[in-house]
Amino acid sequence: MLRCVFSVASVLCLFAVSTNQATEDGLFPGNVAFHFTAPLYNVSIPENSVAKTYATQSPGAPRMGVPVTLNTFTDIRYKILGGNRDLFFKAEHRLVGDFCFLFIRIKTGNNDVLNRERKDKYILQVRATANIKEGNPKVQYSSETTVVVTVLDMNDLSPLFYPTEYNATVAEDTPIHQSILKVIAEDADLGRNGEIYYSFAEETDKFAIHPVTGVITLTRPLIYNEGTYHELKVHAQDRGIQSQSGFGFSVAQVHIRVKKVNLYAPEIRIRRHPSIVENSNADIYAIVNVSDRDSGIHGEIDKLEIVDGDPDGHFRIRPTRQKGEYNIEVLKLLDREKTPQGYQLQLRAVDKGTSPIVLCSSKVSPIKLTDWELLISNFDIFTLGLTLCIFPLGIPPRESYKSVPVQLADLNDNAPIFNKEIYDVKVPESAPVNTPLIRLKVSDPDDGRNAQVFLEIVGGNEGGEFHINPETGMLYTAVPLDAETKQFYSLTVSAIDQGNVGTRKQSSAKVISLRPRLLLVVGNIDGFQVKVYVEDTNDNDPIFDKSELTVWIDENMPAGTSVTTVHAKDRDRGENAYISYLIANLNKVPFEVDHFSGLIKTTQLLDYESMRREYVLRIRASDWGQPYRRQTEMEVTVKVRDINDNRPQFEKIDCVGNLPRHTPIGSEIITLSAIDFDSGNIISYRIVSGSEDNCFSIDSTSGTITVSCDLNDVRVSERELNVTATDNTHFADIAKVRFKLVNTKKNVFSSGRLLTDDTGTFDCKDTGVARRLTEVLAEAENNNGPLEVEDLPMMPTRYGQNVHSPEFIDFPIEIKVNESVLIGTILVRLKARDRDLGFNGELVYGISGGDSRSQFDVDMKTGDLKVIGYLDREKEYEYFLNVTVYDLGRPQKSSSRVLPITVLDVNDNAPKFEKSLASFRVTENALNGTAIFRANATDLDEGDNAKVTYSLATDTQDFAVDKTTGILTGNNIFSS
Structure with missing residues (x-):
């Protein structure tokens, strides 16, 4: 059967072979089991082991x-x-009970031994x-x-040096x-057996060796006169347990020259020498002595030269x-x-070094550097054909540097100079008093008092509107400015330096304040211009x-009829002087005003009889x-003017009745x-x-109709009169x-009405004009009542009286x-408030x-307090600014607070000696440690910055x- 064993290193496929085929459950015929307990075993054995040394399991x-x-x-x-x-190996068996090990x-009988450094692992197929004791024929498994x-x-190997010298x-x-x-x-061994420690065979105080890296370092200064050659022996020893061979270390020779x-x-x-006065004839400025503490050629001075600081060759x-x-000589003015x-x-200054020695060889074989062993950094090596040359660089010369300051004494030969030909300055007329406008920068190429410039306004300031700081050149407002009163x-x-009276130089500049946003150059102005x-x-x-x-206007004029034009002026300029108009009445009125021209027009037809006859408009x-x-x-x-725009109307029309003929004339x-x-009209009537x-x-x-003839003589019985007014x-x-003319005194019915015998009665149709007149009169009376207070609003309260003064917060x-x-650094944003509204509550800030x-x-x-000049604690370390906030109301109100500002020190000053040159004499019998001179230096800084x-x-x-x-x-x- 095929068995595959998986390990970290590889995959081994093993065959367990039997002369008889096993069943699926691993049994041979006859239910007999015969197999190893594992398809793979791991054992270990030390290298150099002698015969009959057994491998062991973990x-x-x-x-x-x-x-x-x-x-x-x-x-x-x-x-x-x-x-x-x-x-190398032999397999043995040992039967113990029911297990065969x-x-x-x-x-x-093997002359060779195991060597881990040669081979560290063997894979044996076993x-x-x-045989089964009983059975025939005999079966082998x-x-x-x-x-x-x-x-x-x-640990059978010792460390080996290469090279050994x-x-x-x-x-x-x-x-x-x-x-x-x-x-x-x-060392070819493993682990601790292969870890190497280095050490010197003999103690030395001039050198040290790193026990792990083997780097040799210098521990004491080398003095050529005390010794030119050092020989050291270095041991290399591993950390393993020493073997029976007894070789634990190896030795290397180190030669140091x-x-x-x-x-x-x-x-x-x-x-x-003392400083040179400019433009004066001078010859020698300084005397230079150069020495070298080396002996021989190394102590000789090769040259002294100026290498920097004189680009024009003045020295x-x-x-x-x-x-x-050596002398430092002055060649030019x-x-x-x-x-x-x-x-x-x-x-x-450069002293003299030594020239290099050249060693060359045309041999093909390597050159042995026996007497010329030098650090590789001291060589320039190159090859040309088959020739190898080594150039020791020799002993290079040493050099040193020295800075020599040359100070020039000043003559007052220059006048102050303004840094610009034209200054442009803008200042709002609402600027508070003492508002800084511009810093006039004046320079003087001279030095000291010859370059110290004072400024003064010498013309054009008759009203005292401006003042200038004579030292800083800052131009300020001195009074409130009014562009409407004076625009220019x-x-x-004037700028004058502070040199000796006979040598003082002076310059002047014009400062011009112009109309807003209008640039104007007036003639040819000598000097420099500052346009404000x-x-x-x-x-x-x-x-x-x-x-x-x-104004008056007739009633019944169409909507859009012009009534009048109002006009206002503003002394300001630009958008500040643009004016728009509006009607400020709270209640609606039948008028409108053009926002730009001020033309007042009607918005509807006006009726004298029913509408208001007089309007008060708030423009x-x-x-x-x-x-x-x-x-x-x-x-x-x-005021609305009445016109005759209504015709008379009868109260009753279409009258019908009876009139007796006996009615007397x-x-x-x-x-x-x-x-x-219409009011005031006289009505006349006619038939x-x-x-x-x-x-x-x-x-x-009156419109009364009377009888003018004897009605008995009238032939017709009915009459119709047409009357107008x-x-x-x-x-x-x-x-x-x-009406009908009746002859009898009987009761006569006409239109359902019974007439008497002696009087005539008429029945008329009521037109309702009297009722309408009553309504019109009531409406007119209502519309023309006295004006209520809310109909004529006052100006908004923000344009009222300036009641409150500003006040700072936080x-x-x-x-x-x-x-x-x-x-330009902003130190703080000052905040203030004013409970008034509008311009009465609008605030501006200033330093007063x-x-x-x-x-x-x-x-x-914004109230941002910022730095506009360089601070110098050594000149002034504390300021107390009087900060004022103003409103823009009338009359103007203000409030002031004092703001302390402390300037903190930074280390911006170098110590200065009281004397730059000192000479002294000492007696020859003075003891060592005797005080010869006390140098005294001061530092303008403070605290730790002033410690010298x-x-x-x-x-x-x-x-x-x-x-x-x-x-x-x-x-x-x-x-002595």
Whole structure:
């Protein structure tokens, strides 16, 4: 059958072969079981094991062998079929009870031994065979398995160096702890048996070796004069248990040669002359002494030269007759303004090194470096054909550098210069007093007092509108500005340096303030111009031509009829002067106003009889300014004029009745009354038709019809009178009066009405005009009542009286700022409030005092306090700013607070010696450690930044300085 065994390293497919075929349950015929307990076994055996040494299993592994049934099998044998090419192993069996154990041991008679370094694992194929005691014919059974034999490492090898000798050449100035070379040994054993430790055979205090890496390092300085050669023996030993062979370590020889080097660089000493006055004739500026503490050629000076700091060749180095002494000579006239910082000459002194020695060979075989072992970094190696050349670089020269400052004394030969030809400045007219406008920057190429410039306004400031800080050049407002009063300022500013009176130089500049956003150059102005734009702010209310106006308009005029035009002006400019109009009445009125032209028009037809006869309009004019509009109101009274637009109307029409014939002449038979809705109109009446015979007449004033003839003479029995009424312009509709002339005194029915014998009665149709008149009169009375207070609103309260003063909120107690703060840095945002509204509550900020150096500014709108000048704690460490907030109301109100600002120190000043040069004498019998001189330096900073420590910049062992007190003492220089 086929059995596959899976391990980490590989997959082994094993065949367990039997002469008789097993059944599916692993039994041979006759239900006899014969097989190994496992298809694969792992055993181990030490290398170099002698004959009859048995391999062992690890604890917990399955028993290696075949289980047997007692009295069933006979002649059980194990045999190695494969994997034992070198015949190292033999398989043995041992029957214990019902189990036949398999043992693997070293075979006898073999001259070779196991060697793990050669082969560390063997895979053996083992077969087991057996016979059954009973049965005929005799049956033989077999089974196979795999045994993996691992050869265990024994510490049978010692470390081996390769190479066994090492050579190195080390310069005597090699730094301590620097690696010199690395020795390498190898051990083929495993684990601890193969881990190598390095050590010196003999103790040494100049070198150390790393026990693991084998790197040899320097532990003491090398001195060429004390020893030029060092020989070291290095042991390499593994960490395993020593074998019986007794070889535990190996030895390597290390040869180290010390190479002499150029130890010291030249030392440069300067004897400096006083500073040179610019443009003066000078010859020698300084004397330079150069020395070298090396001996021989290394102590000789090869050259001294200027390598930097003199691009135009104003100086040169020339040696004197004395050895090691040189002069720095001035070749050209020097101008301090071209080099205001002077010159910083960089000197380089070079001593003499040694030339290299060249070693070449044309041999094909490698060249042995026996006497020329040098560090590989000291070689330039190249090949040309078959020739190999090695160039030792020799001992290079040393060099040192020294900076020599050249200071130039100033002459007052330059006038102050403004940094710009034209300055553009904008300032809103709402800017508070003491608002900074611009810092006039003036420079003077001279130095010291010759470059100290003071500024002064010498013209154009007759009203005292501006003032200038003479030291900082900051131009401020001195009074509130009003662009409507004066829009143009021309200031002349003078700048004069503070040199000696006879040498002072002066310049001037123009400062011009112009109309808002208008650039104007006036003629040719000598010097420099500063143009200041005074920007308009919305500080003026619109003003109407008239505060009140009364106009008339006829009734019945169509909608859109022009009533009148109002006009207002604003002294501001731009959008601050643009005006729009509106009607501010709370209740609706039949008028509108054009927002831009101020034309007032009707929005509907006006009726004198039924509508209001007089309107009071609130016309409001508003400008377009920011952040709030300013506005003014006026009253326009519009009166409606009555016109004759109504005709008379009869109260009753279509009258019908009876009239007795015996009615006497002059009797009133009926009165027709007409009503005219127009006021003041006189109505007259007339009979249009029906009285051609003049039997009837009408009173033109009252409308009463009377009998004018004897009715008995009238032939017709019915009459119809057509009556009209007129107001001399319009005629009323015809009113008809129909009646019958009766002859008897009997009761007569007419239209269901009984007439008496002696009087006539008429029945008329009521037109309702009287009722309509009553309604019109009531409506007119209602519409023309007195105006209510809410109909005429007052101006909004934000345009009222400026009641409240501004007040700061969350005002800082103190501000601390480093003197290194950048210009433009915002320190704090000041906050204030005003309970008024509109411009009365609009606030602007300003610094009204305490900033004598023009170092701070507050944004007039946002209240941001920022730095506008470089702070210097050493000049002024504390400021008390008087910060003021103003409203824009009338009258203007303000509030002020004092803001302390403390400037914190940064280490921005170097210590300065009281004396830059000191000389002293010392007696030859002075003791070592005697104080010779006390250096005293001060630092303008404070705290830890002002603590001064002293040290010697010169590399010398002859003197020492106390780092705290600055006391210079001598050391080993007083021995005779």
